[in-house]
Amino acid sequence: MVPTRSMTTDASLPEHVEPIRVFLVDDHDHVLWGLGKLIEGEWPRMKVTGMAKTVPQALAALKEAKPDVVVLDLFLGDDSSLDHLPRIQASGAAILVLTGSRDKETHRRAMKSGARTVVLKEEPAEVLLHEIERAHEWRRTPGDHPARLQDCQSAVETRIAGFISSTTRR
Numbered sequence: 001m002v003p004t005r006s007m008t009t010d011a012s013l014p015e016h017v018e019p020i021r022v023f024l025v026d027d028h029d030h031v032l033w034g035l036g037k038l039i040e041g042e043w044p045r046m047k048v049t050g051m052a053k054t055v056p057q058a059l060a061a062l063k064e065a066k067p068d069v070v071v072l073d074l075f076l077g078d079d080s081s082l083d084h085l086p087r088i089q090a091s092g093a094a095i096l097v098l099t100g101s102r103d104k105e106t107h108r109r110a111m112k113s114g115a116r117t118v119v120l121k122e123e124p125a126e127v128l129l130h131e132i133e134r135a136h137e138w139r140r141t142p143g144d145h146p147a148r149l150q151d152c153q154s155a156v157e158t159r160i161a162g163f164i165s166s167t168t169r170r
Contacts, residue, residue, distance in 0.1 A: 023067035062091040089114035094135040
């Protein structure tokens with residue numbers, strides 16, 4: 001269920017803080033619509049600055065949209081966005097990979113290629129929103145530092161393993 005109001009109260013945000021600008025990339029209209037509604041419900045903490053269904057569309061729009069975070073589906077039809085992560089990262093935005101794939105090696109490759117975090121599409125909305133905030137915080141931190149990369153990968157693997165474990169015990 002998509003929240004109808006922000007999970008953060010307006011009073012908890014300092015007046016001078018700008019919303020996190022989020023750009024969405026997914027090849028399914030209904031996913032883009034749902035993600036858009038979820039993030040719009042987080043105003044004034046977050047806002048959607050654009051949407052695209054393909055990597056070329058995203059690359060063309062990123063300069064104007066100036067997002068802080070790009071939420072990117074790994075598999076866009078027959079195309080893998082994994083090969084395009086460095087070009088998307090060059091926009092200055094942090095990349096959050098949103099995927100249905102549970103493959104740990106794919107997650108590691110995404111992180112090594114520039115993603116700050118990976119979220120499974122089946123994880124709760126609260127996880128996605130929290131990871132958008134974390135990706136935004138990490139945006140100005142060098143992602144290629146080996147210790148930082150290992151910390152990020154470890155956190156993602158631990159969270160996803162816990163989620164998968166909890167869903168398979170039901």
